[in-house]
Amino acid sequence: MSESLLPLPFYSRDTITVAENLLGKVLVRTTDEGSRTGLVVETEAYRGRDDPASHSYLGLTKRNEVMFGRAGVAYVYFTYGNHYCLNVVTETEGTPGAVLIRAIEPLSGVDIMMKRRNMVEKANLASGPGKLTKAFSITKEQNGLDLTLGKALFLTRLRNNPKFDIAQSRRVGIKRGLEKPWRFIIKGNSFVSKRS
DNA sequence: GAGAAGATCTCCT
């Protein structure tokens, strides 16, 4: 094995730290259609009371309860009537926090992704949160799934962690909390979502 | 029970 599963302690840290450290890790998805993997190239951090852009800003609701639970769990929500977004829960139990995985670079199972997306352009397969979940067959069914078990959906670390520079900027698609530079991308990677 | 907003994508101009 050239990869190792990310353990619980990786996730149960400060949300910003986890968002930054998720870059360069590998997202693995296994379904009946086969397995797909992709390199995480873009993330965003969402915290709690101190972050007006976060779902957990206003406190615990039925929708965001996963964010308040144990770290290392998938938080998947539906938005705009069309799209799911994949997050991983961070911090310790009782403290809300999650990292949105915004884009991945397809590594394997690319043919399955193309089929799912009805798209042949590799750079456009998963360069955005909605595209990513569609390419990886992720729906609300995966909400609350434990990513530390290494089953249908999980994250791994490459043995030889690739070297790259990290660029930091303002988050995308939100109206509040814009002053917080909590979006992280792999500098120069062409699989990140466009918009600035 | 109704209304509004939303961590987006795609197509059309």
Next chain:
DNA sequence: GGAGATCTTCTCA
């Protein structure tokens, strides 16, 4: 560059 698609969740009455 702009608007429509489309539906879940939350808030307020």
